[in-house]
Amino acid sequence: PVDGDKNHTKWVMYGAAGTYMLGSFDGKVFTPEAGKYCYTTGSIYAAQTFTNIPASDGRRIQIGWGRISHPGMPFNGMMMLPTELTLRTTKDGIRLVNVPVKEIESLxxxxxxxxxLSSDEANRHLKEFYNADCLRIKTTFKLSHATDAGFNLFGQRMIGYDMNSNTLNGRFYSPQDPTSMELSADIYIDRTSIEVFIDGGLYSYSMERRPDTNNKEGFHFWGNRIEVKDLQVFSVESIW
Incomplete structure (x- = not known):
């Protein structure tokens, strides 16, 4: 369904690396109508969606393989957060939206x-969380006078937006309101991974958590006179 309207539906064919096309399907042939687009990048690969979800639920839920390993962990790769996929009308047309399933809120x-807040004020507030094991951070910040701005964790760039090239962590991205130059992010920081959902899931990406051991900045907003309009910090319990 597009925007939740069951009378207006599209089929989605998506690839292992996060690209997708919108179109129609007659049971044998998929006919592309729009795309290719990209809804997610980073460590995730070969995501699958669950079938036979009860009609009373109706969600399209995916889980992807994270190409993440970490010294001291007894695995090579991991499963990423389960997410719900929906279609939403945006300024650029219909796009695939990807957000963590609502059940994660219980953790x-x-x-x-x-x-x-100013960036300096936000950075001071976040000092108490430098040694946290697992966190969720939600934030909205406005670039204001900055040509580039972002948010780091001990030198590792979780968010980096370049207004000259309209790139977010190196990938082209245009905010829904390009005149406001605001970005919102929902960030899940686990022991070995980081997953970031931008602007309500219009774009998402993941990475291995690998901070610079020589970096002393901790959580660090950067950018010329940016405004951190909203900043929320959550602890996250284990699923086990």
């Missing part, structure tokens, strides 16, 4: 919340 406990 998250609010810890702190602030509004209308």
């Amino acid at each position: 998250c406990k609010p810890l702190r919340s602030w509004k209308s």
Whole structure:
């Protein structure tokens, strides 16, 4: 369904690396109508969606393989967060949206919340979480006078937006309101992985958590006179 309208539906054919096309399907032939687009990048690969979800639920839920390994962990790769896929009408047309399933909310406990901060103020508030094991951080920040801005964790770039080239972590991305130059992010920081969902899931990406051991900055917003409009921090419990 597009925008939740069951009378307006599209089929989605998507590839292992996060590209997809929209179109129609007659049971034998998929006919592309729009795309290719990209909804996610990074460590995730070969995501699959669950079949036979009860009609009373109706969600399209995916889980992907994360090409992430880490010294000391007894595995090579991992499963990423389960996410719900929907179709939404945007300024660029119909696009695939990818957000963590609602059940993950039950693992998250609010810890702190602030509004209308400078980058320096936000960085000071986040000092108490430098040694946290697992966290969820939600934020909205406005580039204002910055040509580039972002958010790091001990030198590892979780978010980096370049307004000259309209790239987000090296990938072309245009915010829904290009005049406001605001970005929102929902960030899940696990022991070995980081998953980021931008602007309500219009774009997402994942990476191995590998901070610079020589970096002392901790959580660090950067960019010329940016405004951190909203900042929320949650602890995240184990699923086990």
